Amino acid sequence: MPEVTETADEIAQCGYCTGDVSRTAGPRCDQCAVFHHVDCWNEFTGCVTYGCSNSPDMKKFQGGAI
Numbered sequence: 001m002p003e004v005t006e007t008a009d010e011i012a013q014c015g016y017c018t019g020d021v022s023r024t025a026g027p028r029c030d031q032c033a034v035f036h037h038v039d040c041w042n043e044f045t046g047c048v049t050y051g052c053s054n055s056p057d058m059k060k061f062q063g064g065a066i
């Protein structure tokens with residue numbers, strides 16, 4: 001039986017690389033509540049969720065103003 005670790009209170013899944021990320025460490029999108037590693041957020045320059053207002057694509061649509 002696979003080991004199941006119930007760490008949902010502390011560990012979330014990064015929306016970018018799907019790796020484990022601490023809920024208290026990385027940035028969490030305030031629009032769609034997806035967690036990210038700091039490095040992943042910076043590399044993607046925003047939220048990885050398509051269509052999210054914090055995603056880089058949507059920022060472009062809004063004129064690039066941050």
Ligand SMILES: [Zn+2]
Nearest residue numbers: 014017037040
């Ligand atoms: Zn990541």
Ligand SMILES: [Zn+2]
Nearest residue numbers: 029032047052
């Ligand atoms: Zn988002």
